Amino acid sequence: MTHSIAILGASGYTGAELIRLIAGHATMKITALGANSKAGQTISQVFPHLRHLDLPPLLQIDEIDFANIDLCFCALPHKTSQEVIARLPADLKIVDLSADFRLRDPEAYKKWYGNAHAAVAQQEEAVYGLTEFYRDEIRSARLVAGTGCNAATGQFALRPLITGGLIDLDDIILDLKCAVSGAGRSLKENLLHAELSEGYHAYAIGGTHRHLGEFDQEFSKLAGRPVQVQFTPHLVPANRGILATVYVKGDAEAIHNALESAYSAEPFIEVLPFGEAPSTRHIRGSNFCHIGVTSDRLPGRTIIVAALDNLTKGSSGQALQNANLMLDIEETEGLMMAPLFP
Amino acid sequence: MTHSIAILGASGYTGAELIRLIAGHATMKITALGANSKAGQTISQVFPHLRHLDLPPLLQIDEIDFANIDLCFCALPHKTSQEVIARLPADLKIVDLSADFRLRDPEAYKKWYGNAHAAVAQQEEAVYGLTEFYRDEIRSARLVAGTGCNAATGQFALRPLITGGLIDLDDIILDLKCAVSGAGRSLKENLLHAELSEGYHAYAIGGTHRHLGEFDQEFSKLAGRPVQVQFTPHLVPANRGILATVYVKGDAEAIHNALESAYSAEPFIEVLPFGEAPSTRHIRGSNFCHIGVTSDRLPGRTIIVAALDNLTKGSSGQALQNANLMLDIEETEGLMMAPLFP
Amino acid sequence: MTHSIAILGASGYTGAELIRLIAGHATMKITALGANSKAGQTISQVFPHLRHLDLPPLLQIDEIDFANIDLCFCALPHKTSQEVIARLPADLKIVDLSADFRLRDPEAYKKWYGNAHAAVAQQEEAVYGLTEFYRDEIRSARLVAGTGCNAATGQFALRPLITGGLIDLDDIILDLKCAVSGAGRSLKENLLHAELSEGYHAYAIGGTHRHLGEFDQEFSKLAGRPVQVQFTPHLVPANRGILATVYVKGDAEAIHNALESAYSAEPFIEVLPFGEAPSTRHIRGSNFCHIGVTSDRLPGRTIIVAALDNLTKGSSGQALQNANLMLDIEETEGLMMAPLFP
Amino acid sequence: MTHSIAILGASGYTGAELIRLIAGHATMKITALGANSKAGQTISQVFPHLRHLDLPPLLQIDEIDFANIDLCFCALPHKTSQEVIARLPADLKIVDLSADFRLRDPEAYKKWYGNAHAAVAQQEEAVYGLTEFYRDEIRSARLVAGTGCNAATGQFALRPLITGGLIDLDDIILDLKCAVSGAGRSLKENLLHAELSEGYHAYAIGGTHRHLGEFDQEFSKLAGRPVQVQFTPHLVPANRGILATVYVKGDAEAIHNALESAYSAEPFIEVLPFGEAPSTRHIRGSNFCHIGVTSDRLPGRTIIVAALDNLTKGSSGQALQNANLMLDIEETEGLMMAPLFP
Structure with a gap:
């Protein structure tokens, strides 16, 4: 057929x-x-x-x-x-x-x-x-x-934690590092090779990026109350990839367990062993999303890192x-x- | 099975x-x-x-x-x-x-x-x-x-021309631009990102690169007489790709016809329309080889450019x-x- | 002389x-x-x-x-x-x-x-x-x-705020994006061009990076009490540069004023107009540090971004x-x- | 003053x-x-x-x-x-x-x-x-x-050889590798980071690049007869630099001597020891031009490589x-x- x-x-x-x-x-x-x-x-x-x-x-x-x-x-x-x-x-x-x-x-x-x-x-x-x-x-x-693409990355890291009631909903920070193909094939000065290569910067800082509309909608729906995250995208000199570093308040092992459990049957979401972290170079050109969880030295704080290819x-x-x-x-x-x- | x-x-x-x-x-x-x-x-x-x-x-x-x-x-x-x-x-x-x-x-x-x-x-x-x-x-x-990998690239550009008797066998220059994965995963200072990125250079200049052994063997066998090409590889700041710019003395249209005819049934060798040239970015990660032919302003001289992914x-x-x-x-x-x- | x-x-x-x-x-x-x-x-x-x-x-x-x-x-x-x-x-x-x-x-x-x-x-x-x-x-x-180099970047962003009592000392997150020359000229697999180019990742997550020793020493001394920040460095495919994205709880305008005032006579520290953000490409090869301050959509939260060249x-x-x-x-x-x- | x-x-x-x-x-x-x-x-x-x-x-x-x-x-x-x-x-x-x-x-x-x-x-x-x-x-x-910028690079490699009557004027090939800033800050699709990074290609093949007007003018004037070179520029994923690989017929040591002698008093032109070759990464951001000479395994053929920063x-x-x-x-x-x- x-x-x-x-x-x-x-x-x-x-x-x-x-x-x-x-x-x-x-x-x-x-x-x-x-x-x-x-x-x-x-x-x-x-x-x-x-x-x-x-x-x-x-x-x-x-x-x-x-x-x-x-x-x-x-x-x-x-x-x-x-x-x-x-x-x-x-x-x-x-x-x-x-x-x-x-x-x-x-x-x-x-x-x-x-x-x-x-x-x-x-x-x-x-x-x-x-x-x-x-x-x-x-x-x-x-x-x-x-x-x-940013919204997908952040949600893969966070949805099971919000559903599970595992994190402080008022203190979520997503620091994203995005490759340039996410900006499309448009003719803008800041997308030229000579402008972008060998440098990187934050943009849409402070809550102005449009993907926040999706985060707000989805996380609030999941939580049953308004949830607003902080979200700062950065443009890095690479063509493909999003790496989300997510800072939350919650227990790292419980968070790791929740992610493992949520994605155990998923063909494309790979939760790494506790303490390991993904790299965008290991998902480039594929449909996989890699997620890692690490506990901070400060008790009760956890860092989740998720990586996927923005185009795939x-x-x-x-x-x-x-x-x-x-x-x-x-x-x-x-x-x-x-x-x-x- | x-x-x-x-x-x-x-x-x-x-x-x-x-x-x-x-x-x-x-x-x-x-x-x-x-x-x-x-x-x-x-x-x-x-x-x-x-x-x-x-x-x-x-x-x-x-x-x-x-x-x-x-x-x-x-x-x-x-x-x-x-x-x-x-x-x-x-x-x-x-x-x-x-x-x-x-x-x-x-x-x-x-x-x-x-x-x-x-x-x-x-x-x-x-x-x-x-x-x-x-x-x-x-x-x-x-x-x-x-x-x-260099030997393959050069041979795809040249074999049908030697077989066809279309070029001066004593005046063949291959100027190759090679990505860094061709050097393997070895720990050498000149393969570090900080050494290689944002710069490029020629190496093994003057006929010392080992792939010349293959060129000599194959081209001499094809021609039925000794053939020795000039070959200069260059290392460029990219991970995958070989681009061979080949300078020959011979008629450009005859050369283009010979290549088109040699590869018309080949699933992986694409001869571009006359006057077009390939880029390594258009074969990355694939098993294809793109070949382009252009005539020079000097009569009787032709430039052939071939591109493939060294790892594929x-x-x-x-x-x-x-x-x-x-x-x-x-x-x-x-x-x-x-x-x-x- | x-x-x-x-x-x-x-x-x-x-x-x-x-x-x-x-x-x-x-x-x-x-x-x-x-x-x-x-x-x-x-x-x-x-x-x-x-x-x-x-x-x-x-x-x-x-x-x-x-x-x-x-x-x-x-x-x-x-x-x-x-x-x-x-x-x-x-x-x-x-x-x-x-x-x-x-x-x-x-x-x-x-x-x-x-x-x-x-x-x-x-x-x-x-x-x-x-x-x-x-x-x-x-x-x-x-x-x-x-x-x-990371310690310098973070301190330029934070010292005047700690001295001025402008931020919550228990909730400081530094998310750093570091170029590869910071790792020196050492022969390690993960510093090879083929490994690093076109990808990026977090490392030393959760409070294990040695520059935390400096942050702890200096910030605690300034504050007159123990201060421990969260700090996640990331390796990005560039040769020079550190970009620190710093998340604090404090008033953005007061923070911007404090930084402007602290650095007004400094020849190398440039505080950008409120709401603007620096890029590592604009300080490469120089002794300058650019600092930008933006308020978040969430009241009382501020993002400070500082950029400098790690080697300079x-x-x-x-x-x-x-x-x-x-x-x-x-x-x-x-x-x-x-x-x-x- | x-x-x-x-x-x-x-x-x-x-x-x-x-x-x-x-x-x-x-x-x-x-x-x-x-x-x-x-x-x-x-x-x-x-x-x-x-x-x-x-x-x-x-x-x-x-x-x-x-x-x-x-x-x-x-x-x-x-x-x-x-x-x-x-x-x-x-x-x-x-x-x-x-x-x-x-x-x-x-x-x-x-x-x-x-x-x-x-x-x-x-x-x-x-x-x-x-x-x-x-x-x-x-x-x-x-x-x-x-x-x-291309014309300058090629002339530094060739002028003393033409003046000295050291090479065959009818068989000169310049294969240039150019960084992207040479194309200026113009908004063209092929200058985007996503288009250029990780790939490279030849352009203006066969004698159509405008810098040939300069080569023709200057080399013919020097030689007292028409001289036309072959010239193929290539765009490589770097921001600054031109590397000219020049193929000539002439004695390598005589060529090296002529270049050394021509530039011995020049503050910005460095002729490398015989057999060494330059890299664009070693002249980036400077006003220097590095030139290397190597003999080919084929007697009477010489490769000259010259590198400079196109913007400087x-x-x-x-x-x-x-x-x-x-x-x-x-x-x-x-x-x-x-x-x-x-």
């Missing part, structure tokens, strides 16, 4: 990553590629690393016939995504990789993104795409909203994992490749 | 790359891992990026039972490799990734490597592992000698491709993954 | 950085270079980037005549340093860059470094070399102990700054070069 | 490099900064690494009063530069860093740059700024044209060196800083 797949936004990094993954998928076949600004080009021109694949040309989204598409990935910029999805066939299965359908509350959406939502009906039906925690809803969803587990890999569920395919299909090291 | 595989030298980069590739292979199963200096450790300790795999522990080579092994990869340092292989069962199928069995002539071996060969019988039976040009011999070989097509991917042939498996099995970009 | 300078440990990175800086100093002249394992070599062999300088050859330390040396920099490994300094002339002015004389309390030294101190008399007389806070003592000192302000630049004071030279001499960007 | 300096194009990398160098100059003082698109900003906003300097604000070029300017550096894009310089005071000393005044022949200019020259009078009076070979003309020039010796350092000559200042003033390593 073959599943016919469309990808909108194929000329960005998450689009390319979807193509890379689906190229190794047993039953999915890409039958339509949309990329407005680069429509008319071939994938070889836009992404020469994919030149060996037999792929359809890039089209304007309006030119695509969705009649025989089994599932559509939307890897478009936010705001654009909601406008496009509002016009897609109402019965088309969609996995959206943008930020547009992550927040349930239209007010929260407006607060973090600055504009009124243009597809409120779809926002309502969308399921939050953190696979390990929304598996059943995703299986039966029509529209799944891929999570933020943090976005396109997660999207494919969700698509597998939605199409009733084995969840791990196309996603078990080992990381690329060195 | 399952093929039982042993890897000797599993704690080096080519060993790790073999494990990565075989993890995605349909019929191969790793049943023994040898790594003398790190024997007793698990693969998770030596290569945390492989921790999700179910693999046997690292053993001393002497501890391994080869009785049920279908094929053994030797990813050991040169000199060590010949000593080990001399003692392995005489009917064991072996793909060697070291330099030990590449040269047919014991005198040439001694000239380039400085010592008398310790396994002359095996040297005699070994088949040179450049798959695209020795496919039939490899299929029936017991012992295949993986090529040098330049070594472990080539080894697996050969192993597939030796075990009568589809040649491309486990090797069709797309490159990792960005 | 010329000051005659010796450098012991000239073949390491801090030694090379001292030579680089002193090459641009108006009155200092290097008359002796010691480097035991590389004695007999020239500096061109050990550090080709210094080949244009007219420098003495590398000697065994025992071969050096200290009679006419005005000041000696010791850039030796810890433990070695204390043994060497115990045998140097008792009236020789010394700036030590190792960890050996940073801790005042022999018990604390033993706790963090594992061995009894071998030069207790010198330990007693040593002055802690954080120039901006020990200027007067340094001016009249014979032996100055350079600070840890974090070690060799600090050492030269202290040497200038000890020799009654203008404090900024040889240290005002602008950072190298890009 | 103080020299009043203007810099036009201060918001680009060569502008920033000029500021960095002049900040350490004994007699020059920057009194005007022009940067049209970023006019109105301070240098701290455009280049935070220069925030410690006391500099004038960025102005529109039209707003600058050139009455008291002793020398003006033009670090503008080509084409813009000729238009601006045509309107500047006719007696203003100018060092231009663009490509606009490098070629003497208006036809050659048009051939390589595609447009008719807009300042033919100034083109006529301009002196080619390769200091070591045009020192006397530069001293008395009003307008000096900085050379291309290849452009802004060269410009300052020329400005020193034009203002009758010691040629090396402000330029003797040691390279930054690691």
Whole structure:
């Protein structure tokens, strides 16, 4: 059996990553590629690393016939995504990789993104795409909203602890180190090699990063009360990877036990032995998330470190994992490749 | 059907790359891992990026039972490799990734490597592992000698031109740019990040690099007369990749035609449209080799640029491709993954 | 007037950085270079980037005549340093860059470094070399102990806040991102380019890093009570730089005012406008430290980010700054070069 | 005595490099900064690494009063530069860093740059700024044209050999490896960190790079007959540096002798001992050029490798060196800083 797949936004990094993954998928076949600004080009021109694949040309989204598409990935910029999805066939299965359908509350959406939502009906039906925690809803969803890559990393470290009542909810600090592909293929001065290489810095300090909308929504829902974390992302000179260093108040062994127990049956979440810590270089290019727990010398304080690849587990890999569920395919299909090291 | 595989030298980069590739292979199963200096450790300790795999522990080579092994990869340092292989069962199928069995002539071996060969019988039976040009011999070989990664890159660019009589054999220059993993996981000052990052240099200038032994052997054999190329490798601050810029005297279009024709049926060699040039970033982590041809402003001069990943097509991917042939498996099995970009 | 300078440990990175800086100093002249394992070599062999300088050859330390040396920099490994300094002339002015004389309390030294101190008399007389806070003592000192590079970064961010009573002393988190040259020129697998490039990780998590000895000593002394911070260093793929992200409980504007006021007359400490944050790329190769302050969305929480170059302000630049004071030279001499960007 | 300096194009990398160098100059003082698109900003906003300097604000070029300017550096894009310089005071000393005044022949200019020259009078009076070979003309020039960075590197390797009649003029190959800052601070997809890091490629292959105009002009003039070299630049993942690997037919020892003799009195050109080769990491951030010579195993063939920092010796350092000559200042003033390593 073959599943016919469309990808909108194929000329960005998450689009390319979807193509890379689906190229190794047993039953999915890409039958339509949309990329407005680069429509008319071939994938070889836009992404020469994919030149060996037999792929359809890039089209304007309006030119695509969705009649025989089994599932559509939307890897478009936010705001654009909601406008496009509002016009897609109402019965088309969609996995959206943008930020547009992550927040349930239209007010929260407006607060973090600055504009009124243009597809409120779809926002309502969308399921939050953190696979390990929304598996059943995703299986039966029509529209799944891929999570933020930072938001995914932090939630893997924290959700079982909040559920388990193991940490002080008013004193959670996430210090994230993010690779540059998370910023996409956009032409900004601070993303140039000469600007970024050999240096690193914090940005969106103090609670202004939009992924906080997701943390607030999910952690508060889990806790049954408002939870607001501190979150500082840093841009480091690497292409792939997110490393979250999470500072909490709670017992380290209990925390380690809770994480081990929560993820023992998960194919992609690896909890390291107590006291070990992950590195982004050990998950690069893969769908795995590694999590380590260490106790601090100060009693009652614990450091959790989680690492994943922002383009894979943090976005396109997660999207494919969700698509597998939605199409009733084995969840791990196309996603078990080992990381690329060195 | 399952093929039982042993890897000797599993704690080096080519060993790790073999494990990565075989993890995605349909019929191969790793049943023994040898790594003398790190024997007793698990693969998770030596290569945390492989921790999700179910693999046997690292053993001393002497501890391994080869009785049920279908094929053994030797990813050991040169000199060590010949000593080990001399003692392995005489009917064991072996793909060697070291330099030990590449040269047919014991005198040439001694000239380039400085010592008398310790396994002359095996040297005699070994088949040179450049798959695209020795496919039939490899299929029936017991012992295949993986090529040098630089030697493979240069030969992909040049062999069809020598065979076709298209270039001046006395004026061939190969200027290679090599990533650092080609130097292995050895503790040398010049391989430290602080020494290598943000800078680059030429080494083994003037005809002293050992891969010249392979170029001399293969090109002279092809031409039916002695051929000696100029070859300058450069170390650049990247982890994977070889880019060969080859300067020849010959007609560019004829050269492009010859390469296109030679590789039209090859699954892993992509000849780019005339005038285009490859980049190492577009083959990283894959078994593909991209080749481009451009004419110079000076009539009768042509520049050929070839790019491949030294750890994959330049070594472990080539080894697996050969192993597939030796075990009568589809040649491309486990090797069709797309490159990792960005 | 010329000051005659010796450098012991000239073949390491801090030694090379001292030579680089002193090459641009108006009155200092290097008359002796010691480097035991590389004695007999020239500096061109050990550090080709210094080949244009007219420098003495590398000697065994025992071969050096200290009679006419005005000041000696010791850039030796810890433990070695204390043994060497115990045998140097008792009236020789010394700036030590190792960890050996940073801790005042022999018990604390033993706790963090594992061995009894071998030069207790010198330990007693040593002055802690954080120039901006020990200027007067340094001016009249014979032996100055350079600070840890992480310890310097954290103290620049925190000392005025502790002195001013502006933050909760029991809830201070320092999350540091460190470049690899801080680990020195040592041959370790995890410092190889292929291991480090394109990835990053936390290490010494939970309160085991030795620079905590300095934090504990200095912050407790300032506060007049025990203060223990949380401190997690991370290794990022860059050669120079430390970025400290410091999470405190205290009022952001008061904190910004306190830092501005503390450093308003300091030539090397730049407090950025409120809400701005530094980057390591903007201090690379210089003696500057940039500090930014941002308030969190959670009331009463503040993030301070400090950046400096570990080899310059974090070690060799600090050492030269202290040497200038000890020799009654203008404090900024040889240290005002602008950072190298890009 | 103080020299009043203007810099036009201060918001680009060569502008920033000029500021960095002049900040350490004994007699020059920057009194005007022009940067049209970023006019109105301070240098701290455009280049935070220069925030410690006391500099004038960025102005529109039209707003600058050139009455008291002793020398003006033009670090503008080509084409813009000729238009601006045509309107500047006719007696203003100018060092231009663009490509606009490098070629003497208006036809050659048009051939390589595609447009008719807009300042033919100034083109006529301009002196080619390769200091070591045009020192006397530069001293008395009003307008000096900085050379291309690639063109400078190749000429340092080759000029003495052409003058000395030591090599075959019809068989010269320059294979250059260039760092990314040579492409400037422009927003192009292929200059993004995610596109460039971890990969490398050749570009402008086959004789289309504009610096060939300079090679043709200078080498033909030296030889007294047309000389056309082959030249292939490659972009490597580093920020600063050019490494030229030059393949010639000629005797290696005679070549080494000629280079040593040509540069024995030069403060910035270091010819390495025979058989040694330079690295870009050993000249980074400095005005030095390192040159090495090695003989090939093929008799009569020689490889010359030259390394310099494209932003310093290849452009802004060269410009300052020329400005020193034009203002009758010691040629090396402000330029003797040691390279930054690691």
